[in-house]
Amino acid sequence: MKIAILGNGGREHAIAEQISKSDKLNKLFCLPGNAGTKSIAENVDLDIYDFDKLGKFVEKNMIDLVIVGPEKPLVEGVVDFLTDRGIKVFGPNKICSQLEGSKIFTKKICKKYNIPTAEFGVFSNTLDAQKYLQKAKKPIVVKADGLAAGKGVYICEDFETGKNAVEEIFNGKFGTAKQVLIEEFLEGEEMSYFVISDGKIFKKFNTAQDHKRVGEGDMGKNTGGMGAYTPSGLINKELDLKIMKDVIEPTFKAIKDMGEKYKGFLYVGLMIKDNNPYLVEYNVRMGDPECQTILPLLETDLLELILSCCEEKLENQSINWKNKKSMCIVLCSNGYPETYKKNLEIPNLGRISSDENTFIYHAGTELVDNKFYAIGGRVLNFVSISDDLKKSREIVINKIENLNWKNGFFRRDIGFKILDI
Numbered sequence: 198m199k200i201a202i203l204g205n206g207g208r209e210h211a212i213a214e215q216i217s218k219s220d221k222l223n224k225l226f227c228l229p230g231n232a233g234t235k236s237i238a239e240n241v242d243l244d245i246y247d248f249d250k251l252g253k254f255v256e257k258n259m260i261d262l263v264i265v266g267p268e269k270p271l272v273e274g275v276v277d278f279l280t281d282r283g284i285k286v287f288g289p290n291k292i293c294s295q296l297e298g299s300k301i302f303t304k305k306i307c308k309k310y311n312i313p314t315a316e317f318g319v320f321s322n323t324l325d326a327q328k329y330l331q332k333a334k335k336p337i338v339v340k341a342d343g344l345a346a347g348k349g350v351y352i353c354e355d356f357e358t359g360k361n362a363v364e365e366i367f368n369g370k371f372g373t374a375k376q377v378l379i380e381e382f383l384e385g386e387e388m389s390y391f392v393i394s395d396g397k398i399f400k401k402f403n404t405a406q407d408h409k410r411v412g413e414g415d416m417g418k419n420t421g422g423m424g425a426y427t428p429s430g431l432i433n434k435e436l437d438l439k440i441m442k443d444v445i446e447p448t449f450k451a452i453k454d455m456g457e458k459y460k461g462f463l464y465v466g467l468m469i470k471d472n473n474p475y476l477v478e479y480n481v482r483m484g485d486p487e488c489q490t491i492l493p494l495l496e497t498d499l500l501e502l503i504l505s506c507c508e509e510k511l512e513n514q515s516i517n518w519k520n521k522k523s524m525c526i527v528l529c530s531n532g533y534p535e536t537y538k539k540n541l542e543i544p545n546l547g548r549i550s551s552d553e554n555t556f557i558y559h560a561g562t563e564l565v566d567n568k569f570y571a572i573g574g575r576v577l578n579f580v581s582i583s584d585d586l587k588k589s590r591e592i593v594i595n596k597i598e599n600l601n602w603k604n605g606f607f608r609r610d611i612g613f614k615i616l617d618i
Contacts, residue, residue: 199259200500201226202238203245203275204266207527207560207578208485210234211492212266212499214556219500226260232569233559245270248278255284262287264503265461269344271481272298287503288461289481293452296463296479300378301342303479310447314476315468317380323367326377330359333379339363340378341371350419352382385470386614387477388429389487390440392465393502395511396458399449401437402516403494404429405487406612411534413610420534421575424611426524426586427490431469440467440474448479460506489558489578490523523582524589524612528597528605530561533574541604543569543576549600555592556580576605587616 198221202209210233217225217237228251230240245251246269255263263279265271265288274291288294295302307314315338320326330337330353339362341349349371351362359379366374391402405427411417444465452459464480464487483491492499496517505514530537543562546569551557558580561573579596581589590612597607 198222198261198500199224199226200262200264201228201255201258201260202230202234202264202266203228203251203270205229205231205234205560206266206485207558207575208483208488209266210558210560211489211556211578212264212483213238214558215492215495215499216264219498221498221500221504226258228254231559232562232564233557235564245275246273248275251275252279252282252284255279256282261285262504262507264288266482268294268297268480268482271461272344285507287507289459289463290457292455292457293459294481296448297481298344299342300340300478301376303476304378304380306448306451307476310451312444312447312476313474315380315383317378319376319378320363321376323363326363326379327356327360329379330356330363333359334381335359336382338380338382339366340380341366341374342376342378343372343374383468383470383475383477385468385475386431388431388467388469388474389425389484390429390432390445390465390467391483391487391491392445392463393506393511393516394449394459394461394463395506395509396460397509398512399445399459399463400511400516401441402462403427403491403518404432405484405490406430406614407484407487408608408611411529413608414613418534420529422484422486422527423529423608424524424526425484425487425490426589426612427487427494427522430612430615433472436469436472436474439472440465444474444476485560486525486527486578489556489580490525493556493580493582494519494521494523519582521582521584522586522589523580524586524593525558525578525580526590526593526597526607526611527560527575528577528579528600528602528607529575530571530573531604531606533606537574538604539572541571543571543600543602545600545602546577549596554582555596557596571604586612590616 225238353359
């Protein structure tokens, strides 16, 4: 089979690595890919948001399946576009992708289907939002409605910071904003929970814990993710059942009631308090960097699994996992998530090896004249799988230190809530 993966991050490199192991694969394309995917696929410098060009490329190269990595093309309707042209594609359609594309869309589903989540208000102007903020208990959370690359969430300790957050959102920091979402601050521990669906049924696809804050101890600004580990330290049998019954099942009922079918990965962002789940957000694809920790543990052929979803045959497909734990630490460019330099060489990267238990997934990288360059904020994902998360963390940190890249930084405390530093 000929397969094309859309995207250029660490998630897409991890997906490409798993797909490359399949006996069903004949040719793999990554659009546009990165320096890491270049060794296992043909990178194609194509704008994946130009759907006409994308469709022509897929048809010309007789690609059998398109796998969509990032959220933006899903929200903009790439699945509908390709499906209308008879092209097989893995990912939810435009309507289902509103689960991530609009936080307000998801909140309304929560309200209608009694899915546990934070109390909230939706406001279409600054004045009404400020009136609500003045009376609300602090801290309080202010969110941009649409996509914001993991950065459109403000935790506000007082009225003034809440007011500034509302103004930034309405002033277009994350794109045109017609509405803003304000919700109560949920206390507890966060957890990432994943399912995979074929439009008829869904199955669990492991758990993880992400670290969004740039600084150690989960301090500082939100990022796209500084590291993650799998499985979550919070998961247990009772909680698993509650998540399925109280959150995921009613969400899929809502999708069915809309007359839609959800095909793809669904990321369920949860807050856990007293062993009870509360929905924080949905993402309509694998998380990043959670994907990089989860996929190395997968024993099932990922391509076969994805094909079973496209053909609505997931019920016949088993999902098997290695009895191991996994940790990912993200190496970022100095200055991220704010201003950082691009096109900086990573001179020692070619000397750092991977093996069956350690992986380096590229994100913001480019290969020019056999030299690796950093072109993004999150540059590399170092992953180790073992029987012990602390051991995995030590292995990963050692790898990063051996790289000795002076233009980057990373967090040494990924997993600090369940591990000693």
